[in-house]
Amino acid sequence: MQQSDGVAWGITESVGRIVLKRHEYANTLSHAASQALIQAINSVLDQQPRVVLLAAEGKIFCAGGDIAEFAAAGPALADLVDDILEPLHPALYRLATAPMPVISVLNGPIGGAGIGLALCADFVLAAQSVKLRTGYAALGLSPDLGASYFLARRVGAIRAQQWLMLSQTISAQDCLTHGVVDALYPEDELTQAAEDLATRLSQSARASLTSIKTLCSGLPARDLHTHLQLEHQFLTACARRTDAQEGIHAFFERRAPRFTGN
Known part of the structure; x- marks a missing residue:
């Protein structure tokens, strides 16, 4: 596995793997981590694996953007956001429209940009500790990384709009009921369930x-x-x-x- 700035990636047995590894920062997407994620997506997809598996280390899948970095940017926040999203959105689009199945493995809560990253997948498997909190409106910001698109695709436009406006926390059971995730697993069963699904899909035509x-x-x-x-x-x-x-x-x-x- 290659690794750079909190993201690891590689191919094993025809399964492409992208792993967020900034668990000490809730796997937030800083400017540097975003650049590493772009590299990971392009490197994995260039090798044309049969399946792509997207996962994270720690207890939180991805809390979104790095708010500490946003705060440090001060009046230059818009420039920072632009620098992050201009190359990251095309990479996210490439991942979401990749010809092979993409599986996301949510080992815990998701928020902000983490929603788009998690829900761009074709299969979304989650631990029972999963929660969803959009958070954008609470910060006076608007969605990115396709969070509004992919959330609306799964739960409907009106419900997605309400959740985004209220920045409310959505429980694991509500995530399953409304189709945010496809299945919930106990913490110690999630990884194996994802591996089993990846293996099954990799053996398909x-x-x-x-x-x-x-x-x-x-x-x-x-x-x-x-x-x-x-x-x-x-x-x-x-x-x-x-x-x-x-x-x-x-x-x-x-x-x-x-x-x-x-």
């Missing part, structure tokens, strides 16, 4: 998962006619692959398929 992600992520903006054309295009392309032949043979032979990515 790459083109199949990419097609599914592209089809679903484009809704509801895409009209039915365009969507059906895209389904036709993707299914034809998948059918040309040897993975499709393997999947069909495995079905009739009543065994697990052995996909190779071809």
Whole structure:
């Protein structure tokens, strides 16, 4: 694993891993940590793993931006924010739209920019200690890193707006009930659950998962006619692959398929 400024990353067994390691600072995204996160995202995605797993050390997944750094910036706060977000947002976009499944593993509370980082994933697994607190309005700020977008995508625009405006703390059970997270696990079971899911996805047909992600992520903006054309295009392309032949043979032979990515 490579490491820089509180972020570690690497590829093991076709699973890309990005780990926040500033646990002594609640894994906040300082200017330096943001630069390291950009490097981590680009390095991992450039290697085209079959799955990306996003996790953090400590008891808090990510509390958002580094408020101490914000305070130190004083009147230059806007310049600091601009310097952080101008390169970070494109990297976040690349991660959110990556062709392979992305899994986030929330080992504790999330807040501010941590919400966008956590919820840009396709699968969000959380410990029972997870909590959500937006915090932006309490600081007189507005959302970043897609926090408003990804939260609204999961809980609905009106509920997301209310939560963001009130900066209220949302409990683990409410996070599960409203779809912020996909599953809750005891602390000592979370890591294994995430590893099991990553392994399962890494053994799937790459083109199949990419097609599914592209089809679903484009809704509801895409009209039915365009969507059906895209389904036709993707299914034809998948059918040309040897993975499709393997999947069909495995079905009739009543065994697990052995996909190779071809």
